[in-house]
C-alpha cells in the first residue's frame with residue numbers, strides 16, 4: 001500500500017463507556033494527523049459519532065467525553081498499554097480513572113490477560129479484570145499539597161470558599177475541587193462550577209466535584225457524586241478521578257472516620273488500614289467502588305466497562321473520504 005492510500009483509509013474506532021463516562025478508543029498505530037481536531041470533531045455531542053443502528057439496537061448518545069489513543073505493548077507480561085486522553089476541547093488530561101478502566105479492558109480483550117499495566121502521564125497504574133468483568137484500577141496516592149494539586153499558593157486548600165463553593169483541593173492524577181453538599185441534585189452545577197474550574201487558585205484549572213454523604217440504617221456510608229469536567233467543560237455521567245477525590249477529601253475532613261476506628265464498628269468487615277474501607281460512590285451513570293487507605297498502599301477504583309459499538313471515520317474530520 002502506498003503512503004497516499006494509507007492516509008486516505010478511514011480510522012477504526014471502538015466506542016466504550018465506564019458507568020456512562022464514554023470514550024472513543026483509537027489504536028495509537030492509526031495515523032491521526034491532528035489528535036485534538038479528531039477528538040473535538042468526533043466527541044461533539046451534536047455532530048460527533050453515533051451508532052449506525054445496525055450494530056446496536058438503540059441509538060446511543062452522539063459524541064463522547066473524550067478520545068483514548070491507546071498503544072498496546074503486548075511483549076510484556078502483564079501487557080502494558082500507553083494511554084493518551086484527548087478531550088473534546090483538544091486538551092490532553094494526565095489521567096482519567098474511567099478511561100484507564102476502559103484502556104485496561106481494551107488491552108485485556110486483545111491479549112487475553114486479566115492484568116494490565118496502564119501507562120498514563122500521571123504514572124503507571126496496575127489494573128485487573130475481575131471475574132464478573134468489572135475492572136479495578138490502582139489510582140495512586142491522592143495529593144493535597146499545593147505543589148501537586150497544583151495550587152497558586154503555599155498552603156493546602158481545605159474547606160475554603162472558592163467562587164461561592166466551599167471546596168477542598170486534591171489531585172488524583174488530575175486536580176479536583178471537591179464540595180460536600182446536602183443534596184447533589186439541588187446544585188445547579190452548570191451555573192456554579194465554571195467559576196471554580198477557572199479560579200486563579202488553580203493555575204491548571206480543576207474539575208469540580210460535588211458530593212453528598214449518605215448513611216443507611218446499618219450505618220454504612222456511601223456517596224453521591226456529580227462532576228463538572230475540565231476539558232469537557234460540562235457535567236459527565238461519571239468521573240473516576242472525582243470519585244477517588246471525594247472519598248479522599250471525606251477522609252481528610254474526617255467525615256467518615258478512619259479505619260482504625262471503623263474497623264471494630266458497623267463496617268468492620270469491609271475495613272482494613274492498609275487496603276482501606278470500600279465505599280460505594282454513585283455518580284448519575286452507575287456505581288463505583290472506591291478504596292483510599294489511611295497509610296501505605298494506593299487508592300483503587302472499581303466498576304463496569306461496556307463496549308458499545310465499532311465504527312470508522314475519516315482521519316481528517318474536515319475531509320470527505
Ligand SMILES: N[C@H](CCC[C@H](N)C(=O)O)C(=O)O
Nearest residue numbers: 096097098174229239240241
Ligand atoms: N472522566 C475522567 C477524568 C478526566 C480528567 C479531565 N476532565 C481533566 O482533568 O481535564 C475520570 O474518570 O477520571
